[in-house]
Amino acid sequence: MTRQTQGTTLFTALLVLIGIGVVVQLWLLAASVDAVLRHNVQIPLHAALGSVIVFLINGGLVMYVFWFDKRIKQ
């Protein structure tokens, strides 16, 4: 029972973290579009790199969620 509750809490926490990452990515995308419209070349490149880093973190968290899920099922 305790183990299941902890798992659920961890699951929710990871979900929130991934959600925050996606919101940050959306912000970076909006900043990129804004910079492109201002004819800035550097900002969109940095934003794209930042977005990829956030995606890698998100991907890692998603993998961890599935690994954790699998382990609990076993």
Added chain:
Amino acid sequence: MAENDCKDCKDCKKQARWREDFPITWESDNYITRREMVKFLGLGSLLIAGANFMVAGVPHLVRATSYPQTRLGLMSEIPVGGSRLFNYPTGDDPCIVVHKDDGTLVAYSQVCTHLSCAVIHSEKDNALFCPCHNGYFTVNEGRPYAGPPTRPLPRIKLEQRGEEIYAIGVEV
């Protein structure tokens, strides 16, 4: 709370049959939704990263487009301190070339970066002036210095071949 303890609902037996048809408890229903949400967010994250790269590539694609070489006329046709209108790169893109006091030429898109009115050369202020909302741009760099515009005017690259002036590209 046990299933038959429900006091608000008088028709609990009917509800129990409904639950048999969909034998998923609320707890597991939440669990499935969250797992799907994680998948959705992971995929969304990938798509947003891809979109960000596409947006970052746009300025490079625009730069790679080749511009035509258009003859604007003879240098002597534009008086020092004066200006002349032309269209570049297409017939629908109004531009302005200014013959500066130091004898050099500069050219910009005539479309104001605020709300797209046509800018004109103001000899009195030595500036490019937008009459719509009193926007001012410097002649030397096309930078806004007064009024609502915040972005500089796109600059038209010029080339002098003897006496003749050619527009050869756009610098944004």
